[in-house]
Amino acid sequence: MINSPFVRKAASVQSVMLQVLLALVPGIAAYVWFFGAGILVQIAIASAAALAGEAAMLAIRGKPKAIFLTDLSAIVTAWLIALTFPPIAPWWLTVTGTLLAVVVVKQLYGGLGQNPFNPAMAAFCLMIVAYPALMSQWPAAGQLDFKTQLDLIFGGLRQVDAITGATPLDALRTALRAAANPDSQVHGLRAAQLMDGPAFGFLGGKGSEWIALGYLVGGLWLIQRRIITWHIPFAFCGALLVTAGLLWGVRPDAFASPVFHLASGGAMLGAFFILTDPVSGATTPRGKLLFAAGAAVLTYVIRTFGAYPDGIAFATLLMNILVPIIDMKTQAPVFGHKKD
Amino acid sequence: MLRKLFKFHGGVKPQTNKEQSTTAPIAAVPLPDRLVIPLHQAVGGHPRPLVQPGDRVFKGQRIGGADGSLSSAVHASTSGLVRAVAPAVMPHTSGLTTLSVIIEPDGEDRWGELDKVNYRSTPPDELRDFLRDAGVVGLGGAVFPSYAKLKPGKEGKLKTLVINGAECEPFITCDDMLMRERAGDMLKGILAMRHMLQAEEVLIGIEDNKPQAVAAVQAAIAASGQSGIEAVAIPTRYPAGGAKQLIRVLTGIEVPHGRRSTDFGVQCFNVGTAYSIYEALELGRPLISRLVTVAGNVNAPRNYDVLIGTPMDHLVRLAGPRADTDRYIMGGPMMGVRMPAFDVPVVKATNCILVGSEAMFPAPAPEMPCIRCGECAKACPADLAPFELYWFSRSKNFGKAQEYHLFDCIECGCCSFVCPSHIPLVDYYRFSKSEIWAREREKEAADAARDRFEFKNHRQEREKLEKAEKLAAKAAATREKVAADGATAPAPGSDAATPAKPAPDAAKRALIEAAMEKARQQKAQAAPKNTDQLSPDVQAEIADIEARREIVAKPAASPLPPQDA
Amino acid sequence: MFTALFVMTGIALVLGAGLGFASIKFKVEGDPLVDKIDAILPQTQCGQCGFPGCRPYATAIAGGEAEINQCPPGGEEGIRKLADLLGREFKPLSEEHGVEKPKSVAIIDENTCIGCTLCIQACPVDAIVGAAKQMHTIVASECTGCELCLAPCPVDCITMEPIAETVDTWKWRYPVFQIAPAALDTARQEA
Ligand code: SF4
Numbered sequence A: 001m002i003n004s005p006f007v008r009k010a011a012s013v014q015s016v017m018l019q020v021l022l023a024l025v026p027g028i029a030a031y032v033w034f035f036g037a038g039i040l041v042q043i044a045i046a047s048a049a050a051l052a053g054e055a056a057m058l059a060i061r062g063k064p065k066a067i068f069l070t071d072l073s074a075i076v077t078a079w080l081i082a083l084t085f086p087p088i089a090p091w092w093l094t095v096t097g098t099l100l101a102v103v104v105v106k107q108l109y110g111g112l113g114q115n116p117f118n119p120a121m122a123a124f125c126l127m128i129v130a131y132p133a134l135m136s137q138w139p140a141a142g143q144l145d146f147k148t149q150l151d152l153i154f155g156g157l158r159q160v161d162a163i164t165g166a167t168p169l170d171a172l173r174t175a176l177r178a179a180a181n182p183d184s185q186v187h188g189l190r191a192a193q194l195m196d197g198p199a200f201g202f203l204g205g206k207g208s209e210w211i212a213l214g215y216l217v218g219g220l221w222l223i224q225r226r227i228i229t230w231h232i233p234f235a236f237c238g239a240l241l242v243t244a245g246l247l248w249g250v251r252p253d254a255f256a257s258p259v260f261h262l263a264s265g266g267a268m269l270g271a272f273f274i275l276t277d278p279v280s281g282a283t284t285p286r287g288k289l290l291f292a293a294g295a296a297v298l299t300y301v302i303r304t305f306g307a308y309p310d311g312i313a314f315a316t317l318l319m320n321i322l323v324p325i326i327d328m329k330t331q332a333p334v335f336g337h338k339k340d
Numbered sequence B: 001m002l003r004k005l006f007k008f009h010g011g012v013k014p015q016t017n018k019e020q021s022t023t024a025p026i027a028a029v030p031l032p033d034r035l036v037i038p039l040h041q042a043v044g045g046h047p048r049p050l051v052q053p054g055d056r057v058f059k060g061q062r063i064g065g066a067d068g069s070l071s072s073a074v075h076a077s078t079s080g081l082v083r084a085v086a087p088a089v090m091p092h093t094s095g096l097t098t099l100s101v102i103i104e105p106d107g108e109d110r111w112g113e114l115d116k117v118n119y120r121s122t123p124p125d126e127l128r129d130f131l132r133d134a135g136v137v138g139l140g141g142a143v144f145p146s147y148a149k150l151k152p153g154k155e156g157k158l159k160t161l162v163i164n165g166a167e168c169e170p171f172i173t174c175d176d177m178l179m180r181e182r183a184g185d186m187l188k189g190i191l192a193m194r195h196m197l198q199a200e201e202v203l204i205g206i207e208d209n210k211p212q213a214v215a216a217v218q219a220a221i222a223a224s225g226q227s228g229i230e231a232v233a234i235p236t237r238y239p240a241g242g243a244k245q246l247i248r249v250l251t252g253i254e255v256p257h258g259r260r261s262t263d264f265g266v267q268c269f270n271v272g273t274a275y276s277i278y279e280a281l282e283l284g285r286p287l288i289s290r291l292v293t294v295a296g297n298v299n300a301p302r303n304y305d306v307l308i309g310t311p312m313d314h315l316v317r318l319a320g321p322r323a324d325t326d327r328y329i330m331g332g333p334m335m336g337v338r339m340p341a342f343d344v345p346v347v348k349a350t351n352c353i354l355v356g357s358e359a360m361f362p363a364p365a366p367e368m369p370c371i372r373c374g375e376c377a378k379a380c381p382a383d384l385a386p387f388e389l390y391w392f393s394r395s396k397n398f399g400k401a402q403e404y405h406l407f408d409c410i411e412c413g414c415c416s417f418v419c420p421s422h423i424p425l426v427d428y429y430r431f432s433k434s435e436i437w438a439r440e441r442e443k444e445a446a447d448a449a450r451d452r453f454e455f456k457n458h459r460q461e462r463e464k465l466e467k468a469e470k471l472a473a474k475a476a477a478t479r480e481k482v483a484a485d486g487a488t489a490p491a492p493g494s495d496a497a498t499p500a501k502p503a504p505d506a507a508k509r510a511l512i513e514a515a516m517e518k519a520r521q522q523k524a525q526a527a528p529k530n531t532d533q534l535s536p537d538v539q540a541e542i543a544d545i546e547a548r549r550e551i552v553a554k555p556a557a558s559p560l561p562p563q564d565a
Numbered sequence C: 001m002f003t004a005l006f007v008m009t010g011i012a013l014v015l016g017a018g019l020g021f022a023s024i025k026f027k028v029e030g031d032p033l034v035d036k037i038d039a040i041l042p043q044t045q046c047g048q049c050g051f052p053g054c055r056p057y058a059t060a061i062a063g064g065e066a067e068i069n070q071c072p073p074g075g076e077e078g079i080r081k082l083a084d085l086l087g088r089e090f091k092p093l094s095e096e097h098g099v100e101k102p103k104s105v106a107i108i109d110e111n112t113c114i115g116c117t118l119c120i121q122a123c124p125v126d127a128i129v130g131a132a133k134q135m136h137t138i139v140a141s142e143c144t145g146c147e148l149c150l151a152p153c154p155v156d157c158i159t160m161e162p163i164a165e166t167v168d169t170w171k172w173r174y175p176v177f178q179i180a181p182a183a184l185d186t187a188r189q190e191a
């Protein structure tokens, strides 16, 4: 029997997820513009794999397929995987990553709403540990035409080293480390000078700064739609700016500028789309601030001192572990129990 | 006139649907064939019945007397004949029955003697007793006996008296219509309450979607020439009419769960309650009727002045229910309760009968798992984390749920309203709360039983000890006696004692046998009961009474009321 | 590779140490075991467990002399709680000790009672009032439903009545989790 309330707002998981997908569109458009349509192929592969994996798991677990396949949550995971994996990753890499995310990280933990880790980021971490080379090769903007991309994805062409390089983040880190070495040619050059190369744009990596802008636009729209709150993006960007700004302020020759950090890699995607995943993220307002700030600092540390191309994924997972305790410790005072 | 208003966290804006029932003025209701007046209509103790089947009652005659420290009287809503005092289905989701007085109106609607009081010259204690016996309770839906709230705090006076005319639930308009049509009399009731509470200021909070009500109340205040009373339009946002939320909006004070608002210098009453206080004090009329909105799936939604005890279907028929009607909801769509039957009576808590159908209030889409989106937390006016409460309630982890302030939840339904996963969150909280209460009751009973058991053991120990001591003393005495008597009479004392020992037992057994024999005879005699000489009419009556006795003896054993309910 | 190994081992060690520390620091003191067991038992004092009351049974459990599944009034839930408390395996209620019944109270048929006072002596919680040769009656609110007064009564005038549900004891049901496919189908049909 149904009890009150007898009226409900027209809201559903599906519509929430749909809006998240829509918000990704500007970023994807920029991606296609600068790096070619290969990314669309990746998105399609990931989406298909996610749906297949989800359907299989739902069948095994005896859950109704109709509502869970159409809730679009698997598609969101798939898109995030496609957008964080290299656009020229071979198809099986994307498929394996997506299946890991959906089957292991999501469904084996209990399905929608039960996963303690962000599925896309968990998959990213697993894959980068397993296939460090394949996961680190990124083409420069406009470097590859669609045909070559297809060949790379579907295995026709396999001399990746020849045609691709590292991400701007990786490149800059390598350059900075070289600059710190007195024997190197570039010794003594500052980060700004190092960024003069063809791989870099105005603020971050060439082209990728526009993608970041696309994510920013989509993310702001999500805030305006009240799908996400301002806390996580704000705290993430703020903390990243502050951390990077401190080190950069002390030694501008050895560290990249805060704006570069914000504009490159997955910073914007992370701030608006990855860390804001409600299931694995913190939920209280103060908790969100802590959670995102922690993720930002970790991201910076991993980017600057670690060996991986970007730090978002590891930072997200590490903070996911802390979510229960963050939430527990940051419960807001309830009505009538506030001290004011 | 710009007053600083405060905000409460959360809230939602459901479609208000209030226009439909405010087009026509308040209407009267023809007398029904039968009034079913439950004795227990308010928070607190069950009133005891004061009438018997066959009694004639006047309109306004007390039929249920307040019992216990918190209880409120009940009155006959019209003159007529008491047909029965029997359990009848009450307007409650459970569908359980409660002892009710069933009155057959005689059509004359004759008032009994009415005594009024002058509240200015009567001591407050007497006034409170008067209001208790007039059956005045909160008409906003909580039905808390009003007299118990009409005590000023420790200092003997109150800062702010808040009058609740917010009426935030969709569809309900009875308070709106009351303020529009009876603002002057309502104000008199407010003045009486102000006097009793010695309140410095009075704030009447009305949601700003009721401009006519605001204007009417303001006009009444101006006409009365009183100062320190203000009708304040507050932003329309559900649940602004929750007492705690309204106090917050008007005064900025948050009254925590479990604390009395007078400790914070405020007290809150519904406008309907103010009106019934006016009726009780100035006209001497106890609470026997109230305004009820009939809305929803009817052709002519409207407000009616309804006698307590009127069957709901009698009332709804006047508004023209549509053919697909399949349920009545008492209250609004956010917090209302589904009625177990159509003919349950209107009670003091009935502010609205929302007539519903599957098309009007469709079942929600299937429940999905919680995605922790936090929508519910954003909407919760009690600043709770509903999804955490849900999680703990679902896993029956009640201790944790209480730690997350389950009992601060006011069951407003905002969280269920917004949840994209369509989880019936409030149902989980209701479940948890009643489960926790049940466990507390069980625990109390167990503790009491343990104490009594230990006491009994202790008592038996003591008795044994005392007996042993007595025996020892006796034995010692005998020994002394024997020693004193020397060898003159050695054995007889002890000899006589030994065979005499079983004697009491045997005697007792004989006694029991005799008593049993007597009982058997009594039973045999009881069966015929000399009824064969009686006329069939009288026999039928006896059978009838016996049957009724059966029912009274085990009320809930019969889920449905007897044939005449 | 080795770094990863070291890190993992390190984390494991730190967490382990933390847990160990917490278990020492937050160790629950007080309440001896018997009290805790007794707190779980329903205090019906019926003796069905084979002991003269709940506390003796609690003592026996604590002393390892009795199984945890001998108390019918406590039922499955009680056994579960005991199993949780003692870290033992759950077992179904042992049949030789009785079956779980709805909670009841005893009622004396006052017309038949001969006032022999035998039931008063049997009642473990003094819930029966009366004097010799007078009608006896049971204080329902104190009666634990132990049924111990039934057998001694020479005229069999005591019966057990299940406690009826009232609004004050009525409980909201656990919401049905509609996600099961069957429920879904009915929901669709209704819609
Ligand atoms: S609104 Fe529903 S889905 Fe969202 S957090 Fe609350 S309970 Fe979970």
Ligand code: SF4
Pocket: B376, B379, B380, B381, B382, B383, B384, B386, B408, B409, B410, B411, B412, B413, B414, B415, B416, B425, B426
């Ligand atoms: S029903 Fe309770 S938890 Fe839900 S919004 Fe209202 S007060 Fe908050």
Ligand code: SF4
Pocket: C041, C042, C043, C044, C045, C046, C047, C048, C049, C050, C051, C052, C053, C054, C055, C057, C070, C071, C072, C073, C074
């Ligand atoms: S069986 Fe009876 S006496 Fe034994 S523990 Fe259970 S309630 Fe107590």
Ligand code: SF4
Pocket: C108, C112, C113, C114, C115, C116, C117, C118, C119, C120, C130, C136, C152, C153, C154, C155, C156, C157, C158
């Ligand atoms: S044992 Fe039976 S007859 Fe004796 S006092 Fe009790 S109820 Fe009455």
